[in-house]
Each structure stands twice: as C-alpha cells, then as structure tokens.
Amino acid sequence: MAWGEFKDTAAERRLFQRRALVMLLFVMLLMTGLLARMYQLQVVEHDIYTTLSDKNRVQVQSVPPPRGLVYDRNGELMAENRPVFSLTIVPERAAPIDDTLARLGRILEIEDEDLKRFRKRLNEPRRPFQEIPLFYDLGESDIAKMAVHRHEFPGVEVSAELVRYYPHSDLTAHALGFVGRINREELNRIDPVNYAGTNYIGKSGIERFYEEVLHGRVGYQHVETNARGRILRVLERENPVPGEDLELHLDLRLQRKAHELLEGRRGAIVAIEPATGGILALASVPGFDTNKFVTGISVADYRELSESIDKPLFNRALRGQYPPGSTIKPMMAVAALDSGVTTRDRKIWDPGYYQLREGGRRYRDWKRSGHGWVDLKDSVAQSCDVYFYDVAVEMGVDTMHKYLSAFGFGEDATLDVSGALSGLLPSDDWKRAMRNERWYPGDSVNMGIGQGFFLATPLQLATATALVANRGEWVEPRLLKDIRGDRTADEFLPAETHNPLVLKDPENWEYVVDTMEEVMHGAKGTARRAARGANYRMAGKTGTAQVFSLGQDEEYDAEEIRERLRDHALFVGFAPADDPKIAVAIIVENGGGGSSVAAPVARGLFDAWLEEFPAAEAEKMLGQVNQTGSEH
C-alpha cells in the first residue's frame, strides 16, 4: 500500500492537530502541577525545610570502642581509659574564623603551636562541616570558661574522648608500652572502617602486641544534630564491641620492688615464673612517664628524655645487649658436662692465668693469685675463670654454640614481648661472615667466660636461668596470663617452639643447680654475703662484665667517664633451689662487682616474692577473717 494515496490527508492532519493541542494542554497542566509542587515546597513550606536543613541534620557517626584494660596478676589496674576534653571548631559554623579565634584567645590561652597546626588543618582538603581540633586536654578551668561563654561561640565545641591513662606510668613504661596518636604509616596498615573513630593505637610493648584484642570493634550511631552540630538525639545505635581486658603475669608489687632496688642506678631486672614462663617483673631503670606520650609529648619534654645520658627511653631489659660475663658459667657447665669435655670429679690447677700454649699469651683469672686445685663446683661457686677457659677451648665454638642456642641465646625466644632483641651468640660462620676472619681458640677463651663477641639481653639471661631452674624444661617467656572475655589467652599467644634440653645424664642438672647453690650458700661462694640469713635455699651466679667502649662521641666530664667505664654488675639466679618459684636476671650498669651490687638486689627480690608478699597476703586474709568474725 502506498502512503497517502487513498487517504484523506487533510482529515488526518486535522485529527493530529486536535490531538497535539490536547497534548499541549496536558503538558501545560502537568508542568503547572510540578511548579505548584515546587511552590509548595519552596515557598509555602520553606520555613519547615529550612529548619530541617539548618537545624536538624541527621548524621552517621562512628562510635569508637573503649580500649581494653590491662591488669597485673593480682587484678591491679595498669592501663585504663580517662575522658580527656578537647576544643574543636567547625569552621563553617564558626565563620568568620579569624574573629572566632581572636575572641577565643581572650578567654583561653592558645599556644602559637596549636594555632599553626589548626590553620594547617583548615587549609587541607576536607569535608565541609567537619570539626577540627584546636587543642587537646583542656584543663578544668578552661572547660568551665568555655561552659560560661559557650553561647558566644557557635561551632566551637568541647568534646570528650576516652584516652589511655597509665596509673603506674613509670613502673610499667617498658613492660606495657604505650599508645599514641595514629601516624601516617599506621594509617595505611589499619582497617579504616574499624578505626573510623579511633585516634590511638598501641605503639610498643603489650599495647602494640595485643592491639587487635585491646581495640575492639567500632560501633555506629545515627544522630540528629542542631545547627551548631550539637547532638540532639540518637536515632539508631549499634554499640561498639569494647576491647577485651588483659591480665598479665606481671606483679606490680614486684615491679615496684625492682624499681626500688635499682633506685638511683641504671639497670634492668627480669623475673620469670619458671613453671609458666610468665614474666613477673620487667624493669628498666630509669623509667619515664608514658602518659606524656599518649596525647603527644612536647618537643622540649621529648628532647629532655631522648638526650638524657641515662637513656630512660631505652628498654634495657629487652634491648640492652651486654656481655653476660660469668653469669654464663652455669650454662657452660651444663655444656661441658653433657658434651663430655669434663666430669664432676675432674680437677685442674689454676695458677691465676691460662695459656693456650707454653709461653703464649696469658689469659688472667679475676683472682690474680689463682684458685689452686678446683673442680667444676668450686669453679662455679668461686667463679674461677681458668677452669672455664680450659673447657671452652676443649669444647670449641661449635659445641658451645649448640648448647647456648638451646638455652635461647642468639634469638628472641619470647612469645609476646614486642621489641626484644636477640643479642649475639657468636659462631664460626658468624665470624667469617661478619669479620672475614676464622675463629681462633682465643675467641673460645673469651666466650667461655661470657666476654668477647658474646652479647645477651637481661631477658635472655632470665630465660636461660629459668631453663636451669626447670632442669631443661622450656617455657618461653610471656606477659599475657589471661583474657577477661570469651576467648582464652592461648588463642592469642603464639605457639611454643622450643624442645626441652634433655641431658644424657639428667642428674647433671641437679649437679649444676648444686654448684649455683654453692655460689649462695658455700663457704667460698661469691654471693654468700647476699644470701646470709635466708630461710630458704637459693641458686645463683654473679657476673662482672667489662665495659669496652664508651657510647658515641658524647662529652662527659672526667668523673662521669670514670663512673661509666666501671664494670657492669650482673646476677642470675632462682629460688627456692629445689622448687623454683622465681628466676631472675639483674644487670646494674657500671655497678662494679656482681657479688656486691647485683646479688643483694636478687636477694631483695627473692625475699619479697617468697616471704614478704605471701605474708602480707596472709595478713590481709586474716584481717578479713577477723573482720567477718567480729561482725557475727
């Protein structure tokens, strides 16, 4: 069919024109309807929507979870959360901003540093109506002033935030670590959703290691806010899951005792419960106030800490690498006996020096006149060097390395102690790689008395001592005792990795412990004065480590140089000898002799742990019983 041919084209055109007119009217009607709707919303109901728009805004806010608390083994709080008040400004609501800042300056004292930081944040790209902190940690008088003048400052808010607080800051600084503001690098690492409202993250120690457990899960709330951003009501809320509370093996009383015993000195104490591997005390003295680090330490304070020659920021217990000196002798004794290099009966003549060969270099004993005829027990008890020179050369570096490795030297054997260093356990390979030299017998001589290249941390010494106390049974040192939540500590502790050190003759363990008891209780024992009058038997070993070099090119006055060139005093030991409850390693930097300086410290710790604390507890219990008794 051809188009248009038989059609009434004029009629069709008229029909279409009528329909088009209808459609035009239809369009006009509906468009008028739309404009009427707009008129209704924009003119008639304008006020309602302006109110909605300006005064009532619904926002989704993240609710940061409260950080888990940390307790010591007796339930003493070591890390808690405190509300801290900060002053924030929403620039859009506080315009003109310069005027607001000027008027604020008349009421509060604003540091130039804070102002500079605020202006920097103001110029960075950001979402509108986002609050910018002006300063943190407002004092009570400032909060009061702001409360009075609040109405004069739209867009200025005092907001509270839960911030970590360490009630025993100095005592726990090195064991617990601390939290601080999340930095750029950490920002890339964390889950942005879960950390949406969180400002702080564990920086070191337990706070860092158990960050995931302590942090918890973020919550959300829909809030209605007014024009000033003040929350009017919460519409819907999903609560955050608080971080889980941790209980550590640490005993705050012992920790305090350790600090008292090292008062005025520099040094470290590590105490381990041999049965569990739990770290009872981890002290590095001097300590510092971790609370200063949480909200951001001032430059002046930080400089003072970091430039102090006492190095309070340095964690000596975990990161201090010292020559272990004679404290290594009990472990050497185990190695010498088990490898068959010596026997319990073997005696040697100590003339006061040792020579690798006739007419060669003389390696001196600390006792110039010599110890005469000595067996292994005498050598440990009197700390005879010549006996150990001899067995060290006999064993050779490979055997020594094998046994000392089994004691955990040369590695970080801890489960949850972040930042622990591994010391240096030298070996033939190591020397070839690092010094490009072969291992000389002279190196073995030095290694035999814990000098030379050999370096160990106090934590490593305590670990090795605990192994002796356990007669070869391994317990990796750990801080976490329990999680106060649904989950168990085992879920979060890394797996234990060490095999027990099994001797060919297990009786050798008892023999070595006997030699260490002799150190404390024997007639010629080097620490006999420190053990005098004790109600229990203890095992120990003193040590004195030579300070070879001075640190860096710091300028000390002559007296200080002399003081800091003095030997380090060391001690390792455990008590009671037959049923060890506590094993310790002590170093007092530049303290002099281990027997006169370090051993009494150990005695103090043993007494506290075995007698003072149980007595105090018993008394407390008794008091409670009496009290309840009198009530009846």
Place this chain on the structure above:
Amino acid sequence: MGLGKDLLGAQTGSDLGRSRSIWSVLHLDPILLFLLAILVGGGLFVLYSGADRNIEVVKAQGIRLAVAFGVMLVFAQLDPAVFRRWSPWLYVLGLVGLVAVLLVGVGAKGAQRWLAIPGLPRFQPSELMKLVVPMMAAWYLSRYFLPPTFGRVIVGLFIVLLPMFLIVQQPDLGTSLLVGMAGIFVVFFAGMSWKLIAAFFGLVSVSAPLMWFFVMRDYQKQRVLTLLDPQSDPLGAGWNIIQSKTAIGSGGMDGKGWLQGTQSHLEFLPESHTDFIVAVLAEEFGFVGMMLLMAVYFLIIVRCLYIAVSAQDSYARLLAGALTMTFFIYIFVNVGMVSGLLPVVGVPLPLISYGGTSGVTLMAAFGVLMSIHTHRRMITA
C-alpha cells in the same frame, strides 16, 4: 503549508525556496538548537555544583554531550523516509538485543542492562527502544487510514508491550515505562478513540494490583510504599526523598546561590549529580530557577509539537509527537520523583543529569525531529 507557521517564527520551510541558509544545509533547526544550548549550558553549571566541584565530571559530561550532538547531526541528515523504511528492521534488531541482554547481558547492582559486544562500546538495547518503539508503532499505524480501527490499536499496543515486557525482566522499570509511554503516545496521536482511552485507563487501574502481586520486585514495591509514607523508613529507602525535599524546600524563592547548597554538598543528598540533580538546582537557584528551567523545557516542547504539526505525512507526525511527549515524560517523572510526587524510578533529568546513554538517545530524538522539519518537500498548498 498551513496556518500557525509563525508560532515560533518558523522560517525554515518557506525559506527553502529563496535562499539555502546554513541551517538548511546542516538540516538543523536553529530555534530548537538555541533552546537546547541554553539547557545544556546551564545544566553543566548545575552539574559542577551537584558533583561537588569535580571538574572531571563536568568534562566527561561535556564529551558525552558533544558525542550526543554528533549523533543528532547525523540523524538530522537522514530523510524521514529512511527512518520509516528501517523501522521494522530496527524493531526486530532491538528485540533480539533485549533477549540477548537477558541471556548474556552484563550489569551491576543485580540488574542486567548492558550488552558488551567486542569492538563496540557497551550499550543498552533498552535505551535504543525509546526511539525504535515509537518508530515501529508509527510505521504500522500510518500504513492505514487514521484513526485506526480497534484491531489495529490492539496490534499497536502489542508492538509496544512486547519490548516493555522484556525490559521489565532486566529489571528496569523506569526505562520500561518510558518505552511504553513513547509507544502509547503514537497510538494516541494516531487518533485512538476516547472511549478506548477511557477503557485503557480502566484496564491499567485493574491491572495495577495484578502487576503489584505478580510482576513487581520487592525493591520496586518498596519504592512505591516509600512514596506513600517516606517517614516510615527514614534511614532506608525514604532517605532520598526526605533529603531531596529538604534540599528543594530550603532553597526558597531565590535559592542559596550557586555552589552554596548545604544539603547537596554535605552528602546528605545522594546521587546529587545524577537522578537527583534537580534538587541541587532547586536548592541553589530556588523557585525562580525552577520556573526558568520549566520555561526552557516548555519552549522546547512547544517547538517540537509545532514541528510535529507541520510535518507532511502521518508517519513523521506520529513519530515527532511521540518523541516530544517522551521528552516531557522524562521531565515530569524526574521532577515528580525528586519532589516526592512520584515513586523513585531512576529516570534522569533530560540533558542535565550526569551520565548514561539517555543524553545520546534524547539528542538522537531531536535529530529525528530536525530531520522531519528540514526535509519537508516544497508543496505549495
């Protein structure tokens, strides 16, 4: 040539004989072009604000509009007779495309809308059907005497309903309705009797509950329910409507000023640069701005209806009328939904909302209209 030629200063037709202007060489209608330029130009300013000052979004939209203008230019060159000849083939091709989308289509958010043919840019066959369905309906109905008989109306409606049904399956209710509207306008312009129209509306009101229970998806039902009571779900589906009404209402008579809208810039208003862009315009330019926008749209529609009325054959008239009304439906549905009069069905504001193929489709439709207007043969009445 008939009366009313001077409605909008139409000169193209009668000028053909005297001098071939640049417009007739390019087959463009200067009046329509001018109105579209105002719309598109102003739209980019609103888009810049709606996209939170993201100049990249504006650039991308500019490129898209340039492409759309090219498509319009191409369509304007083709004689309406060509469109008429191609109509059935394009229709069949479109149906194949729709079936293919259901079988092998790609998409996002639970909907399959795109066809990814290697070597070609991704496209939505459903978008094409907005042009092809009215072409097919016009082709079919204009073969016979108008007004059409009852039987031919039924066939015409079937031509419309088949692609609608396929598009609803994707699922894409918004596009399906627009395609259906485009086709039904053809049937209306052809002269479908008023009795039938009344009966048709009767049928729709009966089938609506049936659709509710058997065709509509849960999320589509939710949108309708939300429209009836936005406060019932203030943080879920009702959020958009509450926020856009707040944005519009707080704009007042003359608005908060360009880039000054607080609702849209605070991310309270979702999709502020796509489907809900009219809320940005209303907040920043107020009721005055809305009146201006409506005026531009209205003038475009009047010009297009004039083109339809002055077309020379039934096919061109029906197609031009239907395309014009489809354009209007876009406006009505979008503004209606953003202002809370209609359910939210994902229809963009023509030539202003960011993205999508809809801009290209619309400009192609204007190309067809220009072609119809500039290819009239000189017939002296």
